[in-house]
Amino acid sequence: MNKKVRVRFAPSPTGPLHIGGVRTALYNYLFAKQNNGDFILRIEDTDQNRYVEGAEKYIIDTLDWCGIPYDEGPGKDLGHGPFRQSERKLLYKEYAEQLIKSGKAYYAFDSAESLHKHRKEHEKKGKTFIYNWHNRLKLHNSLSMSPEELQAKLDKGDSYVIRFFTPQDEVLHLKDIIRGDIQIDTNILDDKVLFKSDGMPTYHLANIVDDHLMEISHVIRGEEWLPSLALHSQLYDAFEWEAPVFAHLPLIMKPEGKGKLSKRDGEKGGFPIFPLSWGNSIGYREAGYFPEAVINFLALLGWNPGTEEELFKMDELIKVFDLNRVHKSGARFDPEKTKWYNHHYLQEQEDSVLLNSFKPVLNEKMEKERAFDLSLVRNDDYIANVISLIKERASFVSEFWDLSDYFFQTPNYYNEKVVKKQWKENTPALLSKIASLLETLEDFSSPELENMVKTWIGNENLTFGQVMAPLRLVMVGDLKGPHLFDIMALVGKNETLKRIRLALEKL
Template structure:
């Protein structure tokens, strides 16, 4: 590309950032970085009635968490600021005036009541009211009024809007990188409002002016803006400016594939639709976030990239750097992308395996400490009633290095860090009960004698390593021609309380010789 690529993500601070917005930001970011360009965050806060406190910071935090910070933004300004539309308010009136002077726009003084009356009249006749070439000379505006009447209304402070004068009997030939050539009949277009007498522009005028002044080269935005493309092209032409290239991304659909994904879908099916947790400042309602639900940012970025884009290969796992290298807008689909909650978990499970064990152990430690505190408190209460044995008392102050070894054994089965306790509790505390179904399956006639023999073998092992434990017990099983299941199932049940967990010999090594013996002896007594 000959130009320096500049793209912008321009959300409104009206609440938390939906993952559809994050996907739009991601595709902008990938495109910018692919071409050595700049990724700009512009806050479109012209509608102050819908402004929500904290939403702007949430947007910034969400982008940072995903690993795609803006090169220019309200908190990291460049040479094209301000980066909040509310701070650019003084700019827009002069551009609206230019359109009036060139004959591409006009003042309209119709009240809301008058326009509503026109709509109802058209509906009664089976027609649709459109404010455009068809009827604008019959309405109250500077095209139908004399110059004196217009001046008088403006001088008196009468409310007005400035409307774009859409052309009649023309065909617009538009281009979209994703959707190709688009033809629009101008006779079906309405004369959109660009500016209001309160001094605020509408989105249409503000976004065109800002994109031009910020030298935006490519506008990559959601499909919902496709109906505005004709107006935006005409505005660039009216100003005599070169238009950027446009690309309209497909919708993210519900898991059923029918309709746009919403927060309600997430609430109903148990998954978040926001990158970070959000607390509504007015109601106090809390909405779940991917971060707080235990997703890694790499997983979120990877699964969002595949919502509407594919690399043209079988590869599914991409680092951010790999996505930048592979990304192109021509491989973005036109049709909507169905959101699959199970696939998001699949991505997270993959990235779990790539996490550093030491870092995961740090995340696990407060969970374990809390659980052990609760268990210790319950143990004290039970002890006062004579219901607890020493082998069931949890070990506090667990070393983080021990936790790192635990993580290495269990993370293959984990999707979230919150899964760790259920997968590892037996490394920290002896079972106090045994799965009933597993007990019936594992404990048969002769099981007691087998486990007593295993205890004897353990007592004779001096160097209690995984290899030696395994060699001694498996050697005894083979020598005595005992079925492995007759030994290993009750042994696992004694150590864990259920038929789950990593290799039995790893568990024995981790909890130690003394604790292994205690757990087996306790299982013999109880079962």
């Protein structure tokens, strides 16, 4: 196939987009961009009963947040639109009638009640009712009635569906980039409904007609559509159209046990499965994930580059992505790995970017707590310096406060276990001496502080443990945090001395 690569992501607006849907969009986008092709968004809203207000906007907002912009779609019509199937419904009837004229489809007038009765009768005999070659001449359709009888029904406006005429005793030879060669016996296929008398097509007809008219070259979609491949392939043949290349992606599986990843798994495991929040379900964006992290872990859920490399930005993915390296079997979702990716991308963020995310949290905390110097909370340079010291230990901006609270408020609590272990009889005397030395220090920078304290420890024949642990305790309230002298330098001379004196009073 030498025509231009054009792929489409075609979700239904029936609710929030599952993270598996985002991966489908991503793989389509990567393939299109790698081949200088077009990525199209089509909204498949033929099932108006299941349409959910706001779902289409959610889909578009998700693609924008993830950095997967569509070239054509709602609001971007370059000649292949409209891109909502509900706005294309006048197209489909002529194609359904074209199949009837060529003998590839037929009218069926069976009522829902009669079909239900047939199913029940088959169940009693331990069989499954399939509407196809072995019984269609016995059922209520245009194949079993005269042309006059058919015309009378159509003139009268009787309800009907148009069914595909599946051939008998044939073997279909289908190809899939991921699955390889597939053979299907047509005798096991049913005559699927393509069109209803209310003027709306089923997914199958609309899908094929739209893909053809939009000149889609490759259909990259989820494994759940694999059973539809036989019908879709036959429809292309019936219309005498060139079929696109198909690729069916593996499912994203639960972290543990069998089955595909569901909303319940997210609720149970405390992790998102939607890209953006929807109702009571928190999304990856709102949970503090970076879009780059989400794209990176999704890309490797079902595909690998053939190397040990795990970190890829979008432009790197576009270069190395290969549909032939997509796995057939399901990919197990790992919530801890998603956090690992977010940790990596957090470290790569500019401190100024992280500052904008942290400031609202900081301001909220400072309304409840009292900063030792409120001007610091309003000082972007100070906050950026704090972030640079603590971000290495964080995977999310939401963790910054617990990692940095002592930079903004004087500790009023000291870890009891640490006090018991580190606060010795001579500790007050040692810290008093350090306070005296610090008062004389003109340059209160981290290197000068470290040099002075360590030199004094050596001169007094003390161990580092005797001094450094208690000093960290009074500065932080615990034995945590970055380099001790970086903390002291940042909070400043007055605050450092204040903390030492306060601890001497309290402890």
